Amino acid sequence: MNPKLFFKFVSISFQKQVTYRFDCFIGIVNGFLYVFIFTSLWKALYSQFGTTMHNGFTLTAIITYAVLVMAVRISFTMDDSIIYRKVMDGSIAMELIRPTSFFFMNLAENVGHSLFHIMARTFPIVIMSIFLFDISIPFEPVRFLAFLFSFLAGYILISMLNFAAGLLAFWFVEIFPFMLFKYALFTFFAGGIVPIDFFPEFLKPLVNFLPFQYMLYFPTVILTGRVPLAEVHSIIISQLIWILIMGVICNLMWSAGKKKLVIQGG
Amino acid sequence: MELIKIYLTLFATSIKERMEYKASFLFYVFAIMTFYIGQIGLLFVLLNRFHQIKGWTMGDMVFLYSLHAFAYGFTNLIFSQLINFDKMVVDGEFDRVLVRPLSPLGQIIFSKFEVSTVAHLVIGFTALYFGTHLAGIEWTFKKVLLFPVIVGGGVLIAGGIRLMVTAVAFWTLRNRSLVHTVIFSSKEFINYPINIYNMGMQYFLTFIFPIAFINFYPAHYFLDRSGEGLLYPALEMGTPIVGIIVFTVSAFTWKVGVNHYQSTGS
Amino acid sequence: MQQDNIAIEVKRLRKEFKLSSSGKGFLGKLKALFHRKHKIITAVNDIDFKIRRGEFVGYVGENGAGKSTTIKMLTGILVPTSGTANVNGIVPFKDRKKNAAKIGVVFGQRTQLWWDLPVRESFDLLRVIFRVSRLDFDRQMTKLDEALGLRPLLEMPVRKLSLGQRMRCDIAASLIHNPPVLFLDEPTIGLDVLAKQSVRNFLSEINRTEGTTIILTTHDMNDIEQLCKRLIIIEEGKIIFDGETGFLKQKFVHEKVIEVEFYEDDCVMQGIPGVTVVREQGCKKWLTVDNDSSGIGEVIGAIAFRYKIKDISVKEPSVESIIRNIYDNRVKLPLPSGKTIT
Numbered sequence: 001m002n003p004k005l006f007f008k009f010v011s012i013s014f015q016k017q018v019t020y021r022f023d024c025f026i027g028i029v030n031g032f033l034y035v036f037i038f039t040s041l042w043k044a045l046y047s048q049f050g051t052t053m054h055n056g057f058t059l060t061a062i063i064t065y066a067v068l069v070m071a072v073r074i075s076f077t078m079d080d081s082i083i084y085r086k087v088m089d090g091s092i093a094m095e096l097i098r099p100t101s102f103f104f105m106n107l108a109e110n111v112g113h114s115l116f117h118i119m120a121r122t123f124p125i126v127i128m129s130i131f132l133f134d135i136s137i138p139f140e141p142v143r144f145l146a147f148l149f150s151f152l153a154g155y156i157l158i159s160m161l162n163f164a165a166g167l168l169a170f171w172f173v174e175i176f177p178f179m180l181f182k183y184a185l186f187t188f189f190a191g192g193i194v195p196i197d198f199f200p201e202f203l204k205p206l207v208n209f210l211p212f213q214y215m216l217y218f219p220t221v222i223l224t225g226r227v228p229l230a231e232v233h234s235i236i237i238s239q240l241i242w243i244l245i246m247g248v249i250c251n252l253m254w255s256a257g258k259k260k261l262v263i264q265g266g
Numbered sequence: 267m268e269l270i271k272i273y274l275t276l277f278a279t280s281i282k283e284r285m286e287y288k289a290s291f292l293f294y295v296f297a298i299m300t301f302y303i304g305q306i307g308l309l310f311v312l313l314n315r316f317h318q319i320k321g322w323t324m325g326d327m328v329f330l331y332s333l334h335a336f337a338y339g340f341t342n343l344i345f346s347q348l349i350n351f352d353k354m355v356v357d358g359e360f361d362r363v364l365v366r367p368l369s370p371l372g373q374i375i376f377s378k379f380e381v382s383t384v385a386h387l388v389i390g391f392t393a394l395y396f397g398t399h400l401a402g403i404e405w406t407f408k409k410v411l412l413f414p415v416i417v418g419g420g421v422l423i424a425g426g427i428r429l430m431v432t433a434v435a436f437w438t439l440r441n442r443s444l445v446h447t448v449i450f451s452s453k454e455f456i457n458y459p460i461n462i463y464n465m466g467m468q469y470f471l472t473f474i475f476p477i478a479f480i481n482f483y484p485a486h487y488f489l490d491r492s493g494e495g496l497l498y499p500a501l502e503m504g505t506p507i508v509g510i511i512v513f514t515v516s517a518f519t520w521k522v523g524v525n526h527y528q529s530t531g532s
Numbered sequence: 533m534q535q536d537n538i539a540i541e542v543k544r545l546r547k548e549f550k551l552s553s554s555g556k557g558f559l560g561k562l563k564a565l566f567h568r569k570h571k572i573i574t575a576v577n578d579i580d581f582k583i584r585r586g587e588f589v590g591y592v593g594e595n596g597a598g599k600s601t602t603i604k605m606l607t608g609i610l611v612p613t614s615g616t617a618n619v620n621g622i623v624p625f626k627d628r629k630k631n632a633a634k635i636g637v638v639f640g641q642r643t644q645l646w647w648d649l650p651v652r653e654s655f656d657l658l659r660v661i662f663r664v665s666r667l668d669f670d671r672q673m674t675k676l677d678e679a680l681g682l683r684p685l686l687e688m689p690v691r692k693l694s695l696g697q698r699m700r701c702d703i704a705a706s707l708i709h710n711p712p713v714l715f716l717d718e719p720t721i722g723l724d725v726l727a728k729q730s731v732r733n734f735l736s737e738i739n740r741t742e743g744t745t746i747i748l749t750t751h752d753m754n755d756i757e758q759l760c761k762r763l764i765i766i767e768e769g770k771i772i773f774d775g776e777t778g779f780l781k782q783k784f785v786h787e788k789v790i791e792v793e794f795y796e797d798d799c800v801m802q803g804i805p806g807v808t809v810v811r812e813q814g815c816k817k818w819l820t821v822d823n824d825s826s827g828i829g830e831v832i833g834a835i836a837f838r839y840k841i842k843d844i845s846v847k848e849p850s851v852e853s854i855i856r857n858i859y860d861n862r863v864k865l866p867l868p869s870g871k872t873i874t
Binding site: 364528 | 549550604607608609610611625628629630632633635637639641642644646647648649653656657660661662663689
């Protein structure tokens with residue numbers, strides 16, 4: 001897809017978000033609410049013990065994780081019902097005659113959406129948290145660059161997951177249950193609330209088998225400094241492999257969906 | 267009497283309407299259960315490592331969770347249509363409600379059947395069973411009698427809050443993000459005993475946004491706990507009274523909202 | 533005139549809306565909270581009218597002229613700023629539920645039927661809501677079915693109906709409790725010609741056989757011409773015409789339009805008395821003929837005498853064009869506004 005066109009779509013989608021300023025304010029409150037709850041939870045848990053280190057996390061480290069994982073998660077905000085609506089109202093047929101890739105157009109729309117949430121919600125929440133909580137983020141430019149790579153890879157992975165889930169609308173009248181199911185798995189396995197280090201041993205194989213940890217957990221721990229720089233490249237390679245796998249799945253689903261659309265007219 | 271019959275017929279119709287999508291009904295229930303099992307799973311992961319949260323063991327926490335699930339299950343059953351209420355106002359659907367010889371609130375409440383209740387009740391009963399065993403709750407006659415009263419009070423609190431925040435739509439029209447934050451995100455607060463939060467937040471959740479009465483305070487009574495709650499034991503049995511107050515205030519707000527709508531037409 | 537002969541009576545009915553001028557977005561609204569810069573808009577400006585039982589009245593006006601606001605006040609959705617209204621002897625905004633039980637309302641743009649359920653379910657439910665006995669319901673359904681051909685639609689889910697089918701069901705739904713007054717807001721909007729005609733036929737029939745008082749708002753002047761004996765035109769909140777539709781036509785048709793197509797494009801009309809050329813396009817000309825001067829026949833004769841005519845037709849101005857003229861202030865109204873013809 002032509003990058004100029006891509007950014008055009010990004011910008012349109014971004015501007016659509018700006019119109020709801022009140023929503024944006026509430027969005028900050030909403031995000032901060034979660035940060036507050038989980039930092040309080042960790043403080044309460046850690047205060048019960050004399051030891052200061054649990055599963056490799058000091059209190060400061062776990063608070064930092066709780067804030068940043070929420071920040072990354074908010075940055076990943078996208079509208080996962082776009083494809084569903086397009087299938088339902090039939091406008092998906094337009095995508096067949098467009099010369100642009102549907103996936104990339106969808107991605108552009110998501111990026112615009114997310115950029116807005118990063119600026120309007122992630123930054124204020126992180127800044128507020130820096131003043132309110134005991135946080136330490138290592139200041140290493142190389143690490144930050146590695147984080148950006150990993151963050152982007154995670155972003156593409158989530159985008160693909162949402163794309164695939166949205167395409168289910170070709171076969172099901174209602175996809176909200178799938179979205180909820182996806183959300184449930186994501187919340188648990190991506191480490192959005194409790195970092196994977198705390199998971200009991202018997203869950204680890206399952207966690208490693210699923211792609212969710214590469215979406216949220218790994219980008220976050222690269223930023224917090226929990227992962228040594230030497231290991232970063234192997235994480236990013238794993239992410240790229242998952243992008244490849246998800247790409248194949250998305251492609252297969254989109255082709256099958258297109259076929260269904262052409263044969264049955266939606 | 268005739269009025270009850272009318273509302274029951276309205277409700278029966280909304281169930282029929284929901285049953286048009288049987289397959290998604292089952293999957294929906296399944297997806298919600300996955301979500302809650304994930305939440306309890308994370309609780310388990312944490313307590314596996316830390317054994318308790320501010321004096322609340324797994325059994326206590328599971329019982330806390332069951333009160334929560336019951337209250338929200340019944341609230342969803344009764345007040346689910348309120349979540350989309352802003353859309354009704356924006357689309358002019360509310361005009362339709364006003365040209366029928368029934369109370370607007372009655373029509374809205376009974377016009378949607380929310381299946382998530384089924385999932386909530388399953389979770390609620392399961393959590394109640396395990397909570398009883400793990401925490402060793404002794405079910406005296408008085409406790410058995412008071413349990414539904416407490417759940418009822420919780421429904422009044424949660425439903426009242428829902429009613430109040432949806433009534434805002436009469437003035438602001440769109441209030442989706444506000445509804446989402448106040449109804450859904452805020453639930454996260456009482457997944458944990460509220461004594462993990464700072465004093466300010468404990469007061470907030472007790473006197474201003476009194477969701478702590480849904481599970482935290484009454485749980486003290488059922489678990490025979492004493493002590494750490496704010497103003498123990500005066501608030502232990504406060505749930506029904508708080509419920510009635512909250513619901514009265516919101517019903518009044520709703521009434522003012524309807525009047526406002528009828529004079530401005532939005 | 534007998535009082536119980538009146539279905540709707542409106543007296544100095546007025547509705548003002550406050551419009552906060554800077555109220556854009558949350559911050560704007562917040563600012564407006566302190567500034568209180570309100571603009572008062574009078575949507576309905578002290579209107580009066582009476583509608584007798586059994587009348588079929590067209591209520592027209594441009595968007596924003598105040599017609600929906602009037603309908604909303606008469607159906608109990610809105611409370612007026614001042615003035616009174618009386619529908620079936622009930623003040624709608626004081627006794628909303630009682631009024632609702634005695635009126636039928638159709639909003640053309642949204643359905644009152646349950647989207648995912650078979651039509652029959654909606655009817656059954658409305659029967660219960662409007663407290664109609666089984667016996668009355670069956671009798672009414674038989675009648676509605678005969679007139680609207682509902683039977684084949686009853687088992688279909690509403691979402692699968694065509695727009696025309698859905699409108700038929702919607703109208704039937706609003707008549708389940710056999711209300712003496714029926715409000716129709718744009719009932720033919722979006723329908724194709726055939727569907728429009730079947731809706732019109734039905735409306736005129738229930739008006740005739742049941743004596744149902746019908747108030748119809750529409751943008752389609754064919755609805756008015758075919759259905760409404762009486763027409764009320766509202767403009768900027770004021771009633772600018774209230775009288776017989778036929779009267780409007782007769783009174784304002786000063787001239788007829790002749791559309792002529794010649795074989796050549798250099799035909800000159802000068803010298804024919806009472807004729808003005810209003811438009812020219814190639815070989816086509818549009819001419820108007822004064823009513824009081826020579827007759828149409830003479831004019832056509834005179835033209836045919838001079839030139840060879842390829843095609844000719846005489847057009848009566850439609851109600852639509854008359855109303856358009858009224859909106860555009862091209863026609864002066866002889867009637868004082870608000871006067872009822874009874």
